Amino acid sequence: MLHKNFILPSYLCIMCNRLTNETRDHLFFECPFARACWSYLCSQVAPQSTIHANxxxxxxxxxxxxxxxxxxxxxxxxxxxxNDCIFEEITPSLFRCKKIFNDELNLVFHRAKRQSYHTFKQWIDAFR
Ligand SMILES: [Zn+2]
Structure with missing residues (x-):
């Protein structure tokens, strides 16, 4: 990811192989890979101009x-x-990203506030 005062051989996004610098906004919201990930959750999602707007x-x-x-x-x-692609040479895929998301969300779920517990559980079950 592109940082000030951090010199790397390349700043190009490895997820889409485009001639685009891998900024925070590109990696998480603008990259075609990220957009495909978000489309699992929100069919109408489109990249916005700032992280707050996203x-x-x-x-x-x-x-x-x-x-x-x-x-x-x-x-x-x-x-x-x-990171798994860069450091472990694991080919990125939407399937793998979705599995990571499900595994991590299950861990978050176990720490959820009791008032959201039922709704959270329904959402997770519907997403799988
Ligand atoms: Zn990209």
Missing amino acids: ISSLRKELKVPFHLEITAMVTWSIRKTR
Whole structure:
């Protein structure tokens, strides 16, 4: 990912192999791989101009009180899929990213507030 004062041989996005710098917004929201991941959850999702606008848009699309947990787990899954590609040479796939998301979300679910527990459980069961 492109950082100030951090020199790497290349800053190009490995997930889409485009001549695009891998910025935070590209990796998590603009990259075709990320957009495919988000489309599993929100059919109407489109990249916004800022990270705050992206999170706000996802909140409106997801319509659940635990939207931040879902958003965090999707971005975590995308990042883990990317890191596994770079450091473990594991070919990135939507299937693998979805499995990471499901595994991580199940861990988050066990720490969910009891008031959201039932709704969270229904959402997870419906997503699988
Ligand atoms: Zn990309």
